[in-house]
Amino acid sequence: MMTGSSVVTPPHFCFSLHKMNNKHSVCLLQRILMMESWMLMILIMPGVWSGYWSVTFENQCALKGTSVVMKCSYDYPSGQRVTRVDWYKALSIQGQRRLYPLSRLFSPRDFKYVGDKNSNCNLKINNVQLADEGLYHFGFVTTSDRWTSKTHANLNVKELTAVINPSTVKEGDDVNLTCVSGCAHTTISWLKEGRPVPKPVKASREDAGTYFCAVQGQETVRSNSVTLNVQYAPKRVTLLVSPPGDVVKGSSVTFTCSSDANPPVTQRGYSLYRDRQFISSGQKHTISDLQPRDSGLYQCQAWNNISWMGDDLINSTHIHLEVQYGPMNVSVSVDPQQPAEGSSVNLTCSSEANPAADNYTWFKRTDSSSSSTVLQVGGGQVLSLPSMTASHTGLYLCRARNSVGEDNSAEMLLTMIREDHGSQTHQIIAGVGVVVLVILVVALLLYWKKQRTHAAEKQTVFGSRIIGEGLSSSATEVQQDAVYANIQRSSSHPRNTHHKHNVPFSVEAELIYTTVTSKPRNKSRAPEESRATAGETNDSVIYSTLVQSS
Known part of the structure; x- marks a missing residue:
């Protein structure tokens, strides 16, 4: 190997020697390997001095579970050919830093050489784990030399x-x-x-x-993973009633309130209202014996101490509960209250019911010496009697019915007022007296008018007689002129518009005589002259007849 590089025996080989408990063999082997390395360095040293060798790295940061490529490039003297490439990882064993080939440390699937044998020495690491963090070296062998980098690439492994x-x-x-x-x-x-x-x-x-x-x-x-806990006021507050649909008086229903809230609404956080009046608290409320007063609009209210847009109390939608029941408080009314004989009468049946009563039946109780019987006399909410008679009087009751049930009213006594004929007779007589009085007043007015006309005519006649006959004597007696006025009523049936029945009657013709005394203007006339003219018609008699037609 080139000067400055170091290659050590793989760890598993060393460990196997330790397990053999042969420390002398271990030391001997290590000395032999070191001697071989020095001998190789001496043999290839002239080649090193005659060329340029280099390896360049880029440090990498990789996230756990990702894949990363260790960027690497290398160079060597021309005229040589690369025959082998290796990546090494620096490990510290017993305080000494040593390089170990990756091919013996890891699976080839996790570490893959993606470079070439010219200048690219990239290494791809798949599914990076925290244990992969560390220092990496690259080495290669040419046809005549071997090189391992002194520098290294640092791989940092992080977690999200x-x-x-x-x-x-x-x-x-x-x-x-x-x-x-x-x-x-x-x-x-x-x-x-x-x-x-x-x-x-x-x-x-x-x-x-x-x-x-x-x-x-x-x-x-x-x-x-992290959890975001968002607290919010109740939403989707829902009120349910069981059983749903129509409910009947005497049955039971249960109201259940629910909501979506964080934190959840507790039992004390729910309230039930009917027509905006508080009923109870809690998530459930049961009414075991429904009555008509339980009908109304029900609403649930939820609260969890979290406000939404300034509101702490969140309401549900309304549920309209309608309790159905049969007719109750059935009663009968009469119009007019005191009917007279021959008048029309209406009997009306009324009741409280839900739904409203749609069927009415009328009954009348008939009593006999042996038994009492109730007979059906009509149907409909109103029983009409066109003309009241004695046979219509008695006890009446009505029966009201709807889809839920039926009920009867109390019996109602229907009576009739009879007319007093004696009273009618007095009224007729009083009316006739008024008519006669009016006739007398008219007759007196006519008579007074005639009397004035007659007095004027009489003065003229008397004047003519005195002049023509040459009366010289003065009358010693007072002559009287008799005036007769006859008033006759021919109607025998007076009119009476105040009673429904006319009572016949007759009025006899009455003759009324009226005497008028006329005194002569000359009181000095002799009685002889008066007697001399007694055979003549000295007094004028005026007959006046008034006839009133019916």
Whole structure:
């Protein structure tokens, strides 16, 4: 070997000699090998002095699990041909640094010479492990000489390390996710649960999970796994009711509230409301005996001490619970409340039901001396009686029915008001008296008008008689002029619009005589003249007849 180089016996050979417990043989063999090396150096020394030998390396940094190429080039004097190449790794044994051929240390699949026998001496190392880190040397043999480099190539083996600080954040906080490689010019990509993802900057609930970094293009080379814990307020708050669908009075239902939250919502973090009124806390709530008052809008509320956009309490959607029940509180009303004979009457049946009652039946109780029987008398919510009679009075009840059940009302007594005929007679007589009074007033007005006309005519007649007959005597007696006024009522049936039934009656004709005394203007007339003219018609008689038609 050339001066400055050193070749030692492979380790396994030395170890085998130790196992033989023959220290003398070991020392003898080592001396023989050293003597051979010096003899070889003496023989080839002239060749060294006549040429230029060199090996150039580049230090490498490799990540665990990757492949790396140890860059290497070499040179030697012209006129020689390379017959053998070898890579060596420097190991320290018992405090001494020695070189061992890689072909005897490692599998050829992990270390592969990719250079040539001219000038390229590159070495490729596959699946780099931490134990591969160290100093590497290159040596070659030509047709006349052998050379092993004094310099070396340094291989640094690093591991990818993923770091999250802090590992637990709240939604919306900054995320500091770092990948430490230790080797420069390494392109890193991030993977979440095996899928490539961009590195998160602001934490969201979707960012929670397990991360690791890898060499881009070599995703199998991965770092350690780190977990990002993102705390967030409840989302997808859901309220379920079992059994679903329509529920009937007396049955039971269970409400269950659930959510997606970090940290999970505890039992005390759930609240149930009906029509915005608090019902209970806890994830489940059961109503064992449903009543109509349990109908309403139900909503679940979840809380885990984490706010979202300023809200600490997150609500679910509403569930409308409608409790169905048969008719209840069935009642009967009458219009009018006190019907008269012959009038129309409506009996109305009312009830509380869900769904609303859609079938009504009317019954009437009939009593006899031996038994009491209930007979069906009609259907529909309203029972109409067009003309009230005595046969319609009695006890009535109605039955209301829907798809859930049925119920009867209490019995209601229907009575009738009878009209008082004596009272009607008094009313008729009073009406006739009013009519007669009006007729008398009219007759008196007519008579007064006629009387004024008659007085004027009488004065004219009396004046003519005195002038024509030359009466000289004054009347000693007072002559009287009789005026008769007859008023006759021919109607026998008075009108009465205040009663529904007319009662017949008749009024006899009445004759009324009225006497009017007329005094002569000349009181000095002699009785003889009065008697002389007694045979004549001295007084004027006026008959006035008034007839009123019906």
